Amino acid sequence: MGSVVLVVRLVLADVRRHKAQALMLLLAVAVATATMALGLSLRGVSDALYEQTRAATAGPDVVALSGDTGPDVTAALTALADAPEVVAHHGPYRIVYADLTTRDSISSPVVVHGFAETPGAVNRPLVTSGRWVRNGGTVLERGFATALGVGVGDRVTIAGRSYPVVGIAVTAATSIYPWAAQIGPGGGPSDYTGLAWMTRSDAWALASAQDLPVTTALDLKLRDPARTEAFREAHPVSTVRVTFHSWQFKAQQDMVILRNSRPILVVGGWLLSFLAVTGVAALAAGRAVEQTRRAGLLKAVGATPGLVATVLLTEYLALALAGGALGLTIARLTAPVIASPTASRIGDAAGLTGATVATATVLAVAVAVLSTLRPTLRAMRTATVTALTVTAHRPRHRPWLTALSALLPTPLLLGLRLTARRPGRAVLQACSTATTVIAIVALLAIHVQPERGYGLGDSSALPNLRGEQDRLLMLTVTSLLIALAVVNTITLTWTIAMEARANMAIARTLGATPGQVSAGLSTAQLLPSLPGAVLGVPLGLGLLSLFSARNAVDPPLSWMLGAALATLLATAALTALPARLAARRSVAQTLSAEH
Amino acid sequence: MNVVVRVRGLVKEHGQGQSRVRAVDAVDLEVPQGQTLAVMGPSGCGKSTLLHLLGGLERPTDGEVWLAGRRVDTLTERALARLRRRSIGFVFQAFHLVEELSAAENVELPALLAGCSRREARRRAGDLLERVGLTARARHLPSELSGGQRQRVAIARALVNEPLVVLADEPTGNLDTAATLDVLRIFEDLRAEGQTLVIVTHDERVAASADRLVSMRDGMFVDDTRLAGTGTGWLGGLIGLEG
Numbered sequence: 001m002g003s004v005v006l007v008v009r010l011v012l013a014d015v016r017r018h019k020a021q022a023l024m025l026l027l028a029v030a031v032a033t034a035t036m037a038l039g040l041s042l043r044g045v046s047d048a049l050y051e052q053t054r055a056a057t058a059g060p061d062v063v064a065l066s067g068d069t070g071p072d073v074t075a076a077l078t079a080l081a082d083a084p085e086v087v088a089h090h091g092p093y094r095i096v097y098a099d100l101t102t103r104d105s106i107s108s109p110v111v112v113h114g115f116a117e118t119p120g121a122v123n124r125p126l127v128t129s130g131r132w133v134r135n136g137g138t139v140l141e142r143g144f145a146t147a148l149g150v151g152v153g154d155r156v157t158i159a160g161r162s163y164p165v166v167g168i169a170v171t172a173a174t175s176i177y178p179w180a181a182q183i184g185p186g187g188g189p190s191d192y193t194g195l196a197w198m199t200r201s202d203a204w205a206l207a208s209a210q211d212l213p214v215t216t217a218l219d220l221k222l223r224d225p226a227r228t229e230a231f232r233e234a235h236p237v238s239t240v241r242v243t244f245h246s247w248q249f250k251a252q253q254d255m256v257i258l259r260n261s262r263p264i265l266v267v268g269g270w271l272l273s274f275l276a277v278t279g280v281a282a283l284a285a286g287r288a289v290e291q292t293r294r295a296g297l298l299k300a301v302g303a304t305p306g307l308v309a310t311v312l313l314t315e316y317l318a319l320a321l322a323g324g325a326l327g328l329t330i331a332r333l334t335a336p337v338i339a340s341p342t343a344s345r346i347g348d349a350a351g352l353t354g355a356t357v358a359t360a361t362v363l364a365v366a367v368a369v370l371s372t373l374r375p376t377l378r379a380m381r382t383a384t385v386t387a388l389t390v391t392a393h394r395p396r397h398r399p400w401l402t403a404l405s406a407l408l409p410t411p412l413l414l415g416l417r418l419t420a421r422r423p424g425r426a427v428l429q430a431c432s433t434a435t436t437v438i439a440i441v442a443l444l445a446i447h448v449q450p451e452r453g454y455g456l457g458d459s460s461a462l463p464n465l466r467g468e469q470d471r472l473l474m475l476t477v478t479s480l481l482i483a484l485a486v487v488n489t490i491t492l493t494w495t496i497a498m499e500a501r502a503n504m505a506i507a508r509t510l511g512a513t514p515g516q517v518s519a520g521l522s523t524a525q526l527l528p529s530l531p532g533a534v535l536g537v538p539l540g541l542g543l544l545s546l547f548s549a550r551n552a553v554d555p556p557l558s559w560m561l562g563a564a565l566a567t568l569l570a571t572a573a574l575t576a577l578p579a580r581l582a583a584r585r586s587v588a589q590t591l592s593a594e595h
Numbered sequence: 596m597n598v599v600v601r602v603r604g605l606v607k608e609h610g611q612g613q614s615r616v617r618a619v620d621a622v623d624l625e626v627p628q629g630q631t632l633a634v635m636g637p638s639g640c641g642k643s644t645l646l647h648l649l650g651g652l653e654r655p656t657d658g659e660v661w662l663a664g665r666r667v668d669t670l671t672e673r674a675l676a677r678l679r680r681r682s683i684g685f686v687f688q689a690f691h692l693v694e695e696l697s698a699a700e701n702v703e704l705p706a707l708l709a710g711c712s713r714r715e716a717r718r719r720a721g722d723l724l725e726r727v728g729l730t731a732r733a734r735h736l737p738s739e740l741s742g743g744q745r746q747r748v749a750i751a752r753a754l755v756n757e758p759l760v761v762l763a764d765e766p767t768g769n770l771d772t773a774a775t776l777d778v779l780r781i782f783e784d785l786r787a788e789g790q791t792l793v794i795v796t797h798d799e800r801v802a803a804s805a806d807r808l809v810s811m812r813d814g815m816f817v818d819d820t821r822l823a824g825t826g827t828g829w830l831g832g833l834i835g836l837e838g
Contacts, residue, residue, distance in 0.1 A: 006707040013695035297691045300652060301705045301752065302680020304673045384652040388691060 003307060011315045021283050022319055024487060028276035029323025029367050030330065031480050033360040036269025037331035038338060040356045042258050045339035050172060050251040052347030058124045059172030060090065060219035062228050065243045067187020069094065069214050076240045077218040085231050088221040090122040096203050097185050097213040098159035099456055100194065102148050107456035109193040110144070110158060111181045113217075114203030123173040123219040125197065126346065130167030133197050137166035143177030143344030144194030147454065147462055158196065159210045169197065173219055175253040176344035178454045178465070185213030187241050192454040192462075257341060260470045263547040264442075265338075268477035271435050273363055275484040278428045278435075280316070280371035282488060285425060286495030288375040295379035296387025305380045312376045316368040324364030328352060331360075341469045410516040414507060415523025418500055429492050429525055430532035433567060436485040437536025438543060439478040440563040444555040445544050446474045486574055489525060493575040497521050497582030504583065505590035514583040521579035522572055529571045533564040597663075599759050599791045600626040600649055605658035607644050607814075618644040620814035621658070626760070629789040631782070633802040636811035642795040643764050645811070649793060650683050650762045651675040663759050680708045684753025688765035690745040692737040698748045699724060699733040706755045716755075723751035727781055743774025750781055760791040767798050779804055 015022045053059065064080055066073045074092050081089040093114050100110040115133060119125065125132075125139070130152035133139050138158065140150060145168050150156060154165050174180045174195055181190035198206065207214045222231055228246035284291075295308045303311070336348055352360075379387065408416065419426045454462035497504070504517045512520075537560045544552070607619040618641040626632050634642050647653040648660060651667055660668040667678055679685075684705075692701045699720045706716035724733050727747040737745055746766060753761050766782075767775040775798065783804055785792060794801055802808050803822070810818035 003708065003710070005713050006704065009696070009700060009707075010693070013693070013700070017695040294693065297693060298704075299676060300650075300679065300685050300687075300691065302676050302678075302683075302708045302756075304676040306673070307676075307708070385647050388687070388689075 007307070007311050007314055010311050011318060014315055015319070018287075021287075022315075024283065024491075025276075025280050025316065025319045025368075026323040026326065028272075028279055028484055028487075029320045029364050030326040031484070032269055032272035032276045032367065033324045033327030033363055034330040034334075035265050035272050035327075035477060035480070036363055037328055037352055037356050037360045038335055039262050039265025039267075039269055040359060041331060041335055041352050042262050042265070042339050043255060044353050044356075045335045046254050046258060047251050049336065049340050049345040049347050050247075050254050053126075053170055053345045054172035054247060056346060057126045057170060057172050058122055058221075059247060060122050061222040061225040061247050062220045062231060063173055063182070063245045064218045064220065064237075065095075065183050065187075065245065066216045066240055067183060067185065067243075068240060069216050073216045073240050076237050076242060077216060080218060080220065080235055080237070080242075083231070083235055085222050085224070085227070085234070086220050087223050088121045090120045090219040092216050092218045093200070094203055094207065095181075095215045095217055096159075096207040097181070097193075097215075098206065098210070100148075100196065101157045102150055103155060104149065106148055106461045108144075108148065108178075108454060108462055109181070109191050109456060110196050111193055112138070112158065112196045112198050112203050112206060114200040115197050117199055122221045123171065125169035125171040125173075127167045127169045128346070130165070132167055132169070133199050133202075134166060135199050135202060136163070137198075138163040138202075139167040139169050139197040140165055141174075141177060141180060141195035141197075141344065142168050142170045143342035144180065144196070146343040147177060147194070147465070156196075159206055159212055161206060161209075163198075170344060170346050171195070172247070172250065175250055176257065176340075177342045178462075179253060179256070182217075182245055183215060183243055185215065187215070187243065192452070254345070257466045257469065258339065260446075260466070260547070261338065261473055264470065264473045264477060267543065267547070268439075268473075268481070269363075271439060271481055272477070272484060273367060275432060275435055275481060275488060276367045277371050278432050279484060279488040279491060280367060281374075282425060282428055282491045282495060284316070284372045284375045285422075286491070286498065288378060291375055292379045292382050292387045296382065296384050299384040300388065309376055309380050312379055313368070313372060316372045317365065320364040320368035321361070324360050327364075328357060328360050331356075338469075338473070341465050410512055411519030411523050414504070414512070414517065414520025415527055418496060418520060418524035419527045421500065422496060425492055425496060426524075426528035429489065430528040430535075432485050432488045432492075433529040433532030433571065434536040434539060436482055437533050437564050437567055438540040439481040440567065441537055441540025441555070441560055442544055443474050443478045444559050444563060445540075445548070445552070446470055448553050448555045448559075450553065486570075489571055489574045490578055493521060493525050494578040494582070496524055497578060501582065501585060501590050505585075505587045508587045514580075518576070518579040518583040521582060522575040525575045526568065526572055529568055533567050536567075537561070537564055597628040598625050598661075599628045599630075599663055600624065600793065601659075601661040602649070603659040603661075605645070605648060605660065606656045607641070607648055607653065608656045617814050619648060619655070622814070622816060624809070624816070626791060626793060628759075628791055629786075630807060631786045631792040631794065631805040633805035633808045634793065634795045634811060635797070635802050635808060638797075640811045641814040642811055644814075646762050646764050646793065646795050649760075650685060651679060652685075680705050681756055682759045684756070684758040684761040686746070686749050686753050686761065686763035686766045688768040690737070690742075690749045690769075692745055692748060692752075694737055697734050697736055698729060698740065698744075701737070701748055702751045702755055704755075705752060709756050719755050720751070723754055724748070726784075727751050728777070741774065743770050743777050746770060746774065746778055747781065750778070754785075754790075760793060761785070763792065763794040763796075765796055765798075766794065767796065767801055775800065 064077055077092040096112040098110055098112060099107055101107045128142055150165055152165055155162050156165060174182055177194055178192035180195035181193035184190040232244040291312055298308050332352055451464045451467040453464055602622055602624040605619055605622040609616045609618055636642050648655050655668050659666055662682060702720035702723055703716040706719050724730050727750060729744060729747055732740060732744060767778050796802055806822055808820045808822055809816050
């Protein structure tokens, strides 16, 4: 019991003493786990939103669609409704293909479903604002209305006729906007299309007056909703061409808009985790001497090596797990928004699955363990007396490097020797830079992809929601990666500056100016950043090739080299401040503090 | 009289090959219960190494270390840690307090390690801080204390588990005269209560307060003197500890 109190007390006291570092670890892990958990949970959340919409709208299990109209079609579809597996049905009803224009002159293809003023037992669209259809008015599907910027009370023109929008509704009988058409006129391919409802008579009148293409649909509720495929196979329609869309197919279609979101978030989550490990490892390395002394002190008063390891690891583990919990909460709250970019579905989505929570927790623990295991083992294994008097690890003597650097200007000489003193941290800096450039290359690649708008004739008046979602997610992930890389660069510069302060003070006594020392510290970060930035470009392209479409366009080489150069310049600027602050420290104070 | 610390043929070598140095060279020593032993000698003669060997902070190259009749130089690191927390109290020249813990929390630390309840650890810490005159400073962090106050906290911490022996390594080495006197008074009280003490020191005033003085040179004992054992002698009187 006493040991538990002691561990808790030491952990809390250390967190209080190093608040900024604790906060950094917490946020880095939270961001990484949130991104990862979002990526992993998108399918589940999307399915859950479809399920909730289906339950709220009495969504059909199967929709039978025919590209034609007429008695033969009606007879064939009605025969399906009489099948023994069917417990309820809606229709057959007409689907009219038209164009819709808003008061702001935004135009889009639209399919108009002719519905009864009182919906039946199957496919009852849920009105989310306004009221259900009446003669002379139209109800717009919510995803479509949101994209158009139209609300209840506005007027829209459909095939040249003006209608007031009397309501906004959602349905699970069609795919989300902009794939509401399901099939095109005559049963052919469909274009990006919105959905509107009218009364049967209005839909008929619209189609007749303008001679618009019309198809027919029938919604079916089966005794066993899971047996949609068996139903299709048991009821081949030979007289007319009928397409069956099951509810499983529609749920699957909802994921189309998220096709790129998953890899962006999952790969982004891994890259963020990697940067979190890099940042926390830099922090842990910077505190290694202090932690080793602390371990020696605890051992001297009777702590076992196991207890010392527990104290050192518990702090990072507890913070990482808290960060993981925070990340999962963020993922839980934002998942419905990201999984449903069109507003075509309702519900607040199911919680994260056990597998996602487990993955995020493993990730958080891995960040803590990977970044702190080495300093912890070092602290554990160092003899007590040595630990009590430990100083910064003495670097290896490299005569060739000393001779080489002697030929260079002072800032480069100092920078090269500083880099060589801590090769592990140079690798961390290189990896951090490479990760940043990978993300920027991916962002550039997403921006250069050709994209069709959802408006009439591919007009960009209605933006491509999938492209917008991809760009927004990629921008967010890249921004988070850059933010972590910035913190890592500053942390690495500061820890190296603190460890090298005695050497830099000696360099000052030998005639180096504060400016040269400051430039040397910046150079020590820039040297490993250079190969990191150069490697980041091909690594980014390689990573993209794993997920992008075959006809994807690569960003121009000049853009990517520009991004690498900009990253290096940003690194130089970022290292300047901590380097300058460290170089301003009094030489006399530094030297006397070391003895 | 019971022997608390017994050492036989103790050797400690540092380094390897030509740079090998024998810091402690075939030392034999017995410290009876209640004795205050001062170890003096020039810098680098092996005093601190001897103390570290007695406390299990370092392992000997050769020889035996016995504590209260139990051989301890063959114990595992884990067993040594348990031994330190219950039977040995350390006082270092550099204090070695946990910087992020208050004075009281530092004193409670070994008690909690030894499995005491939080309440019992707090009670013991309170008593000991009162004894060293730091009750008013119990909630202060080490950085808010003077050197002398920090060393008094370190002494209180060394005593919290009522150890068999307190090992003090240059306990006044970083202190001014006033703080040194405070520490000497505490050691004098401990000696009077029968606490076994081994003190490594350069300070004549500290050595004068001991029952026995051992001089070291090049890792070996060169002199072993029984002092009066009743006080700090004429030197104690001179600096105001006597009379």
